[in-house]
Amino acid sequence: MKETKLTFGQGRQLSTLLYYEQLVPFAQLYQAVKPLAEKIQLAMQVVQDLNQGYLPPALPTMAVTQADIDSLKATVLQRYPTDAVRGNHWWQSLIDSLPDLDQVLSNLRTYLIETFNMYGYVSQPLVEALGRLLNQQPVLEIMAGQGYLTAGLRALAPEQRILATDNQDWQDQPITAVKPVTSVEKLSALESLVRYSQEVTTILLSWAPDTSTADWDVLKWLRKHQWFEHGQLIVIGERQGATNSRKFWSQAHLTEVKTIQYPSFDIIDERLYFVH
Template sequence: MNALKLDKLFYQLKKTDDISGLNIQIETKIPEAMPDFGKLPIFEEIDKQYVRRLEACLKSAYQSAGMFGFVSWKWVNPFVDWIDDKRCLEIMAGRGWLTYALKQKGVNVVGTDNYSWFGSDLWNVPLTDILALDAVDAVRTYGKDIDLLICSWPWLDQTMYQVAKLLSEINPSARIVYIGEGWGGLTADDHFHQHFKEIKDDVFEMRVKSKYEQWDMHQDHMMLGRFI
């Protein structure tokens, strides 16, 4: 079910206990934006706890469908404009939601993931062509010929540090778009955060980064930078 139609689904709820019975099936299409749960005309009084339960239900459905960082046209469209003709590589792409969106807009992007980090069969059914390469091998194979390395919600281990370091050695001019949490968060390790330096880019910050959407209680955001 598309996120933009969820207000109609939630409008049918008669009491808060009905939330636990929702079975939301996520369509394989990119939503325009994350729903604003505070504006859904469901009950006369909507308390914050109720709104959080609604959002948690939808977040769980999207994550079960392979989308951790929320991919929407609200920020992908300006991201596409900013990318322009840059050659892109996405590592740890999962089911490929972001690669799928970028390809729809004509971006020159290669998506990669070997799915070694996740056991669900769902993740082996990508939305677009995802090459079966782990992150390090992907950078070894394509890193010399790219302008931009993209990674969303990398695993909490040394992989992101390893690929960023390798990219800096084989293609120092390439930049990294990192989507995830910062120091002490749930993505990448402290070695990566210690060596990742953000690059000042006013257009990226004003038109892309500012449009990125997070779930409630998540601290992920977009950063443009390089390994130092």
């Protein structure tokens, strides 16, 4: 049975996807090398899906690995088991282009940020797993950015009460800002807590910036107001890494959400945590 794709809206509907076009010659060159061909096709599908308004698939490690190189060798030997001249020639053409392919695949997140303003990778499997965890309970996402996570949850469960807020400070960053993909109310994190914390049982905080201590202010507020007596805070980010403040990570009590796998496709190790 074909999987039904979750849509978050119209997407950007760009007529030219530079990243996709970069991958086309690699798709042709490595079509016989299954692991590399699959990574290339997945990367192409991701940008197509987001451009058309669909949540993208989950991703494996996108950088070229030693296992990929071993598979490349095996493919060459299988095609030319007794013809060393032709085998070596094909091998050289494949291996020479591998660093360029590795660089393009490793730049996927940068492209998603610059073109779609998607910082944390929001895939359909992630949203479906998170939806099961939330179990139709009312939710507030703070620092929601462009709203990809909320948009996915709203598409998954249209009757569920899902609020999203953001102060839009990220628009000052040196990227081209695009419109939010769902309704996101312009409020700071603390303003959101004052207004909505008593209406929800879960607060989501994904990819909080590492350039401020707003996340620590949130945690202090929730503790001060005994919010954890009836609610839960779920954080998605890289511990002591690309997201959130050092103060937050040092003071937060973390329990990893083991029921949701968040395999990282690049060097950023994103995970889900219950925080209190």
